[in-house]
Amino acid sequence: MRADETTATQxxxxxxxxxxxxxxxxxxxxxRDHVVGPVSEFPDGSxxxxxxxxxxxxxxxxxxxxxALPNICPHQTGPVCEAKRVVGTLRATEExxxxxxxxxxxxxxxxxxxxxxxxxxTGQCLAFPNIKLRRYxxxxxxxxxxxxxxAKKASK
Amino acid sequence: MADTVVxxxxxxxxEPLTDLLVVDLDVHLHESPGELAPYCxxxxxxxxxxxxxxxxxxxxxxxxxxxxxxxxxxxxxxxAHEGARMVHDQRQxxxxxDELDVDLAILFPDHLLKLPVLTQAPYAAAVARAYNAWxxxxxxxxxxxxxxxxxxxxxxxxxxxxxIEKYADHPDVVGVYLPCAGIDPMWGHRMYDPxxxxxxxxxxxxxxxxxxxxxxxxxxxxxxxxxxLGRHACSHTFSIMANIVHMITTGVVVRYPNLRxxxxxxxxxxxxxxxxxxxxxxxxxxxxxxxLDERPSHYLKRQFWVSTQPVxxxxxxxxxxxxxxxxxGEDRTVFASDWPHHDFDHPMKVDQIPFPTEExxxxxxxxxxxxxxxxxxxxxxx
Numbered sequence: 001m002r003a004d005e006t007t008a009t010q011x012x013x014x015x016x017x018x019x020x021x022x023x024x025x026x027x028x029x030x031x032r033d034h035v036v037g038p039v040s041e042f043p044d045g046s047x048x049x050x051x052x053x054x055x056x057x058x059x060x061x062x063x064x065x066x067x068a069l070p071n072i073c074p075h076q077t078g079p080v081c082e083a084k085r086v087v088g089t090l091r092a093t094e095e096x097x098x099x100x101x102x103x104x105x106x107x108x109x110x111x112x113x114x115x116x117x118x119x120x121x122t123g124q125c126l127a128f129p130n131i132k133l134r135r136y137x138x139x140x141x142x143x144x145x146x147x148x149x150x151a152k153k154a155s156k
Numbered sequence: 157m158a159d160t161v162v163x164x165x166x167x168x169x170x171e172p173l174t175d176l177l178v179v180d181l182d183v184h185l186h187e188s189p190g191e192l193a194p195y196c197x198x199x200x201x202x203x204x205x206x207x208x209x210x211x212x213x214x215x216x217x218x219x220x221x222x223x224x225x226x227x228x229x230x231x232x233x234x235x236a237h238e239g240a241r242m243v244h245d246q247r248q249x250x251x252x253x254d255e256l257d258v259d260l261a262i263l264f265p266d267h268l269l270k271l272p273v274l275t276q277a278p279y280a281a282a283v284a285r286a287y288n289a290w291x292x293x294x295x296x297x298x299x300x301x302x303x304x305x306x307x308x309x310x311x312x313x314x315x316x317x318x319x320i321e322k323y324a325d326h327p328d329v330v331g332v333y334l335p336c337a338g339i340d341p342m343w344g345h346r347m348y349d350p351x352x353x354x355x356x357x358x359x360x361x362x363x364x365x366x367x368x369x370x371x372x373x374x375x376x377x378x379x380x381x382x383x384x385l386g387r388h389a390c391s392h393t394f395s396i397m398a399n400i401v402h403m404i405t406t407g408v409v410v411r412y413p414n415l416r417x418x419x420x421x422x423x424x425x426x427x428x429x430x431x432x433x434x435x436x437x438x439x440x441x442x443x444x445x446x447x448l449d450e451r452p453s454h455y456l457k458r459q460f461w462v463s464t465q466p467v468x469x470x471x472x473x474x475x476x477x478x479x480x481x482x483x484x485g486e487d488r489t490v491f492a493s494d495w496p497h498h499d500f501d502h503p504m505k506v507d508q509i510p511f512p513t514e515e516x517x518x519x520x521x522x523x524x525x526x527x528x529x530x531x532x533x534x535x536x537x538x
Contacts (some may be wrong), residue, residue: 075439088441089446090443090446091445091446092407092446092447094411098407098410098411098447100446114439114440115437115439115440115441116440116442117442117443126442127438127439127442127451128451129449129450155327
């Protein structure tokens with residue numbers, strides 16, 4: 001099941017696992033907590049896709065807080081976390097006179113395939129209230145970024 | 157002979173239309189420059205008087221309703237098709253609607269379907285005011301089931317808003333007509349917000365109606381077609397679709413979430429397409445519409461009522477049920493005849509839809525329209 005999920009991030013035949021660096025040399029899939037690198041490799045404002053127990057997971061550092069999301073867009077399985085940059089988005093409400101304003105700067109992930117937007121801290125899809133990316137716990141332990149594979153419970 | 161028997165037995169299975177409330181979202185009275193002149197403000201009354209004896213072709217009088225609408229771009233062969241039927245007074249209208257089993261009807265103009273193409277804004281606004289006053293004086297009658305949609309002239313939205321306020325409480329006025337043929341910019345533009353605000357405040361629905369013309373604004377630049385069939389197939393529907401798309405993507409539906417919007421003379425089969433197409437675009441371009449909290453089809457289903465005419469006539473009339481289902485339209489689909497125009501629908505055709513329930517049949521023929529207009533079955537405002 002897990003392997004299917006990760007390979008589904010690309011259409012069949014467009015890339016193979018080795019090109020993606022998805023090998024699991026140690027085969028430690030049972031481990032829940034995965035060190036993905038030293039904090040110095042995840043500076044503030046950056047994000048990277050890492051392989052964790054055979055899954056591709058995007059790790060984001062926003063203002064010193066870490067977030068981790070699956071690298072698969074629920075829309076058409078695009079590599080959502082491979083976005084070149086994290087951006088903001090536009091909002092328009094009665095309070096703004098229905099004029100657009102730039103908000104959530106540095107917190108919005110735009111899928112490179114079709115442009116669907118997600119709010120990284122919550123996983124919430126901006127276009128569809130019923131779509132939310134699962135979130136993984138991330139912690140920093142002894143200078144290392146650690147991704148915990150049990151998904152966070154969905155919450156606001 | 158055999159055909160007649162089949163038809164009659166079909167009819168017997170259903171409640172006759174005479175026992176069913178039929179509300180018709182779209183019938184056309186006939187106005188002329190000479191009739192409007194006494195109702196028109198100076199100096200424009202002089203101009204209307206000046207053209208009152210000009211011969212008219214179908215929906216085409218220079219300086220009043222310019223622009224070809226009668227297929228004049230191609231060869232004309234002899235025909236018995238009555239392509240230019242008109243209704244000239246209230247009594248004729250009531251008699252003819254009785255023949256169609258229509259109980260309540262919403263009146264629209266003939267020539268002034270093309271009001272937006274006039275280039276002189278003060279003249280267009282004066283003609284719209286004259287039409288509204290004349291229609292209420294000569295045509296509308298709640299007792300006779302003839303209800304009016306006043307014209308909102310797009311040239312002068314402030315003036316149109318004043319007209320809406322003026323007639324808001326008139327018992328015969330149940331809607332605001334937004335003419336679509338030749339309009340530029342389209343009805344979503346924020347310059348029209350005073351009209352939406354006034355309609356909202358008056359609790360009157362706005363009603364989109366287009367007509368076939370060839371005109372150098374989108375989507376009426378339809379000179380690319382060899383045939384009137386091609387032009388006519390696209391003109392009404394494309395205009396309605398374009399205006400609805402604009403109203404959703406400019407946020408009219410968010411700024412006026414309680415505004416009720418009726419759609420005439422475009423059939424219904426495009427509605428599932430538009431829902432799906434807009435939702436697909438929304439996936440990629442939500443930022444263009446950062447005021448929408450839901451996918452576009454949500455607003456289309458929430459605020460729009462679509463009328464049947466010209467009703468599609470597929471070989472299997474069950475296809476229509478499927479199409480209605482695709483846009484959740486059981487409560488949002490309304491009968492219209494377009495009487496007396498050349499492409500009018502007799503209600504018998506819509507009654508051939510194999511409605512799964514008598515309730516749905518009643519909704520489509522009348523009850524949904526009562527909701528749209530907030531009137532009772534006698535045409536009284538609720």
